[in-house]
Structures are given as C-alpha cells and as structure tokens.
Amino acid sequence: MKPVWIKNAAQLVTVAGENGPRVREGMSDLGLIEDGSVWMENGEVVAIGTTSELEALYGSRAHEADIIDATGRLVTPGLVDPHTHVAYGGSREREFEMRLEGATYMEIMNAGGGIHATTRMTRDASEEELVAQTTRRLDSFLAHGVTTVEGKSGYGLDLETELKQLRVMKRLNDQHPIDLVPTFMGGHAVPQEYKGREDEYINVLINEMLPKVAEEKLAVFNDVFCEVGVFTPEQSERILNAGKELGLIPKIHADEIESYGGAELAAKVGAISAEHLLKASTEGVRLMAEAGVIACLLPATALYLREEAAKGRAMIDAGVAVAISTDCNPGSSPTTSMPLVMNLACISMRLTPAEALVAATMNAACAIGMQDKVGSLEAGKQADVVMWNVSNYQELQYLFGVNHVGSVWKKGVQVVG
Numbered sequence: 001m002k003p004v005w006i007k008n009a010a011q012l013v014t015v016a017g018e019n020g021p022r023v024r025e026g027m028s029d030l031g032l033i034e035d036g037s038v039w040m041e042n043g044e045v046v047a048i049g050t051t052s053e054l055e056a057l058y059g060s061r062a063h064e065a066d067i068i069d070a071t072g073r074l075v076t077p078g079l080v081d082p083h084t085h086v087a088y089g090g091s092r093e094r095e096f097e098m099r100l101e102g103a104t105y106m107e108i109m110n111a112g113g114g115i116h117a118t119t120r121m122t123r124d125a126s127e128e129e130l131v132a133q134t135t136r137r138l139d140s141f142l143a144h145g146v147t148t149v150e151g152k153s154g155y156g157l158d159l160e161t162e163l164k165q166l167r168v169m170k171r172l173n174d175q176h177p178i179d180l181v182p183t184f185m186g187g188h189a190v191p192q193e194y195k196g197r198e199d200e201y202i203n204v205l206i207n208e209m210l211p212k213v214a215e216e217k218l219a220v221f222n223d224v225f226c227e228v229g230v231f232t233p234e235q236s237e238r239i240l241n242a243g244k245e246l247g248l249i250p251k252i253h254a255d256e257i258e259s260y261g262g263a264e265l266a267a268k269v270g271a272i273s274a275e276h277l278l279k280a281s282t283e284g285v286r287l288m289a290e291a292g293v294i295a296c297l298l299p300a301t302a303l304y305l306r307e308e309a310a311k312g313r314a315m316i317d318a319g320v321a322v323a324i325s326t327d328c329n330p331g332s333s334p335t336t337s338m339p340l341v342m343n344l345a346c347i348s349m350r351l352t353p354a355e356a357l358v359a360a361t362m363n364a365a366c367a368i369g370m371q372d373k374v375g376s377l378e379a380g381k382q383a384d385v386v387m388w389n390v391s392n393y394q395e396l397q398y399l400f401g402v403n404h405v406g407s408v409w410k411k412g413v414q415v416v417g
C-alpha cells in the first residue's frame with residue numbers, strides 16, 4: 001500500500017492532546033495546524049505537522065507517495081457516530097406523516113407502531129436483506145465523513161433476531177470500510193407478545209439473551225430505553241447490572257421524553273455514556289459530571305420529534321463531556337449526516353463550532369471506547385481522515401444542510417472522492 005501525503009491544508013484539525021473525554025475548555029482544543037500536512041502509511045498516521053515540517057522529514061520519500069494537495073481545504077479526523085440503530089429492516093415514513101398530523105411518538109408506539117413496527121420488519125428480513133439495507137446506510141455515513149459507527153440491536157426483541165442483527169453488524173464490520181462497534185439493546189422495548197408481562201421479558205433478556213450475546217462476543221455495550229411506559233429505572237438497573245456481570249459496558253437511553261431519573265441511574269451504574277437527556281434534571285447532570293459519564297446528545301432526534309434539544313451548553317458548563325450523534329434510526333432520526341448533527345449542536349444546543357467538532361470526534365470515540373484508535377489525528381492512530389470542501393472549521397458549521405465532504409480515507413485507503 002502506497003503512503004499518502006496530504007499537504008498544504010489551510011487548516012488541519014488534529015484534536016491531538018489528551019486521549020480521553022474532553023470537558024470544559026478541553027472541548028475547544030482542536031490542535032489546529034495551519035498549512036497542515038499528514039503522512040499516512042500502513043493504515044496509520046505516521047507524522048503530522050506543518051507542510052514545511054513534513055517536507056523536511058519526508059520530502060526525500062515524496063516520490064513513493066500519493067500526494068494530495070489540500071490547498072484551501074479543511075482536513076479533520078474521520079467523524080465518529082457513537083449512537084445508531086443502523087441495522088434495521090424496512091422504513092416508517094407513514095409515521096412521519098402521522099406525527100405531523102398530531103400523533104405523538106409514544107402514542108404511535110403504544111398502538112403497535114414505532115419500535116414494534118420496525119421489530120416486525122426486522123424479524124421478517126433475512127440476514128442478507130439486512131446486510132444489504134445496512135450497507136446502503138453505512139455507505140451514506142462514509143459519504144458524510146463518518147468513519148466509525150456504533151450500532152445497536154433492539155429491533156429483534158427475541159433471541160434469534162437480536163443475534164441476527166448483531167451478526168449482521170459483525171459481518172459488516174469485517175466487510176465494510178467503516179468500523180462498526182456493536183451494542184446489545186434487547187432492552188429497547190417490551191415486545192408486544194410480552195405486553196403486561198414485562199418482568200417475564202426482562203427475565204428472558206437477562207437469562208437467555210445476555211449470556212448468549214456475551215458468550216458469542218457479539219457486543220461491547222448493553223443499552224436500555226429507560227422511559228415512562230418502556231423500562232422503569234429499577235428494571236433498567238437490573239438489565240444493566242446483569243450485562244455488567246457478563247462484561248458488557250452499560251449505556252442508557254435516558255430522560256428522552258420525560259424526566260425519569262435516567263441521568264442519575266447512568267451515574268449510579270457507572271455507564272460509559274447516557275443518551276438523549278432532553279429532560280435530564282440538573283442534579284442528574286451534576287451526578288453525571290461527578291461520575292464521568294459522557295452525555296451523548298442527539299439534536300437531530302429532538303428536531304425530528306419537534307422537541308426542545310438537550311441543554312448541551314449547560315452540560316458542558318457543568319463539566320460533562322459531551323459527544324454528539326445522529327441516532328440514525330427509522331423512527332425518530334432517519335439520517336446519516338453527522339455534519340448536520342454538528343450544525344444542529346451549534347444552532348439548537350449552543351455548542352461552539354470547535355466544541356461540536358470535538359463532540360463528533362474525540363468525545364464520540366470515548367463514548368464507545370475507541371479513543372486509542374480513532375477520534376484524533378496523531379502518530380500511531382488509524383489514518384481515518386476527511387478533507388472538506390471548506391477552508392476552516394467555522395465554515396463547516398456555518399454552511400449548514402450541505403454535504404461538504406471532498407475525500408475520505410479509512411485506515412489510509414481513499415474510500416470517498
């Protein structure tokens with residue numbers, strides 16, 4: 001594989017520095033290099049600096065490399081999406097229309113639509129169909145500069161289909177350029193056949209599903225939808241602790257629709273991240289900061305459900321490490337655009353353009369335990385790089401609703417552009 005030398009970048013955002021969740025001022029630390037240059041070889045970043053620094057180091061090997069002239073362009077690490085439900089069957093555009101006509105998200109779900117509708121379509125899809133549908137979405141992620149994606153099961157809600165979703169993700173992690181990090185989410189909803197017998201479903205989840213998932217090493221994380229009408233904080237805690245005993249790291253969909261003690265629970269169980277948090281209490285946010293739980297905020301979901309976004313600005317000011325994500329799913333956020341999510345993080349949660357980039361790179365990588373490999377451009381990390389058709393990071397957040405991706409490299413191989 002030929003080395004790649006990207007040179008003359010108007011701005012090179014490295015996000016280099018502390019390789020852990022960034023808080024407060026750390027969220028603005030872009031490690032910016034003007035007239036920047038990256039040398040990548042064997043899938044890794046080998047050297048990074050100004051173009052003249054790299055000329056001095058690598059000028060004599062220039063003839064060996066593919067040389068990319070990034071004059072006038074912004075170059076950043078590949079974006080990381082730390083929260084998606086990407087491996088699902090079918091689509092739910094009729095529900096979009098129903099919500100515009102006045103139905104709420106929970107009304108649709110309680111009437112057998114929502115997560116239940118996608119569960120039926122995912123159960124009905126063959127593994128090959130799911131691979132094909134998910135591949136299209138991963139291709140779209142890549143086209144939007146996203147090179148690492150977390151993906152949840154949770155549209156099976158029975159052992160067979162949960163395993164099918166996780167196996168699809170495992171196959172795609174091997175086949176597709178994107179790194180796909182798997183989360184088990186049997187706790188996404190109580191399946192309709194267990195209506196009124198919630199605790200029986202939880203027993204199946206804990207005694208049958210979790211052990212099998214752990215035994216086959218199909219997931220790194222265990223997530224639960226802690227929400228009024230879905231799983232109570234007590235039920236969620238049982239599910240998360242059972243996963244922990246099997247080595248699965250807790251994540252939690254918390255306080256999305258109603259304030260329900262989800263942020264508090266995330267701190268109590270030591271979750272790596274808590275998701276959504278639209279209605280998180282001030283005390284819950286304080287506890288998250290204290291416990292080092294990353295807030296994974298999903299402003300596209302809030303917009304799509306026409307809800308007020310999470311209080312991202314206040315969370316950063318309270319010392320919480322904030323990550324952002326698409327929440328890509330067929331109901332509340334059918335998008336693969338992390339650039340749009342960065343724009344919305346600025347517009348609806350008042351993150352600065354620099355904070356939005358750190359939230360979509362280093363902090364997102366930390367939310368899925370991938371910070372040793374991705375999330376910043378530093379020697380020894382994966383060569384996951386995006387060259388954008390804008391000249392600076394503020395412009396990337398300012399010109400919204402447009403895909404500015406020029407080229408993308410994954411592990412040093414050009415996959416877009």
Ligand code: NIG
Nearest residue numbers: 114115225327329330331332
């Ligand atoms: O993160 N909130 C729960 N789960 C997903 C939505 C799933 C769906 O509607 O299919 C979310 O928003």
Ligand code: FE
Nearest residue numbers: 083085253327
């Ligand atoms: Fe979600």
